[in-house]
Amino acid sequence: MTRAKAQQGKIPATVITGFLGAGKTTMIRNLLQNADGKRIALIINEFGDLGVDGDVLKGCGAEACSEEDIIELTNGCICCTVADDFIPTMTKLLERENRPDHIVIETSGLALPQPLVAAFNWPDIRSEVTVDGVVTVVDSAAVAAGRFADDHDKVDALRVNDDNLDHESPIEELFEDQLTAADLIVLNKADLIDVAGLKAVREEVASRISRKPAMIEARNGEVAAAILLGLGVGTEDEIVNRKSHHEMEHEAGEEHDHDEFESFVVELGAIADPNGFIDRLRGVIAAHDVLRLKGFADVPGKPMRLLIQGVGSRIDQYYDRAWAPAETRGTRLVVIGLHDIDEAAVRASIVALV
């Protein structure tokens, strides 16, 4: 039987992966607003105890995906909770009377896509769903700035104090594992670098993988639905050939974990001067090597909450939606860094900014 025939009648699922802040949620938001009439169910997984992505996507009000079709998996990174969280969620989704035309899964920025894609070979899932393709979103500006290559010294220093750190560079390795799993690589944030820079990014990304998946450039995750949802690969059949560093290092099957990364939530009161706060926040991010910071701020006198999105030293801010009447106004920020991040110092520094 041909692959196309074997997959006929199955619901296609697209896995969207990519490092913290690459632009996955932005791309999905754009997809939902331009879904060519398809009804999409969305499974979202985030690292950190504050569901920002789900909130952003629920708030976009796209017809392609109603709020009940947005399912958040909050019990840890999706690649570690396949059996306990992902499979039961998929089973429930497949039991629904009104099945979606397509399933989109946004992994956390720290997830290894391989175990997730392999889960599509579980008998109950395999008979009903196929992985249309894995799309890996890349922050081109971060690659150009050397963010996935230049932390060798830091990792070497960490390893001196921690024998358990068996990996080369956790960030670099994860970046490569996410590229290795890809059927399509989206070089996002193309607006932030010039043509020569983009060419160099393309070459660097290609040099990190042995396969040659298609690569396209994008601004604000603007990729046509027909491309994103029409890869038709059936990646579950091929995932054994796209092993992660962890799988290659631990062929015997040792569980991987995310001990190299840490996240915590900082809660604050109202922020009267958001511009000044964000300016000073950049200093804290740089001083403590914060990888990702995101959340919402309460600005007195404003009916809407201020969304704050920090990726490295870049911080975007915009008022995303009105505070709901039953909601307690406040400022909540999730901070993600390497495992040696000094949580107490970061907390104290952020609190001191207000």
Ligand SMILES: Nc1nc2c(ncn2[C@@H]2O[C@H](COP(=O)(O)OP(=O)(O)OP(=O)(O)O)[C@@H](O)[C@H]2O)c(=O)[nH]1
């Ligand atoms: N300039 C620019 N900013 C972008 C682009 N795509 C996304 N962003 C911004 O980058 C930040 C992170 O985007 P997200 O879509 O939340 O990234 P993500 O990959 O979902 O992040 P995590 O879920 O934390 O891993 C936001 O402030 C976006 O507005 C782009 O193409 N250009």
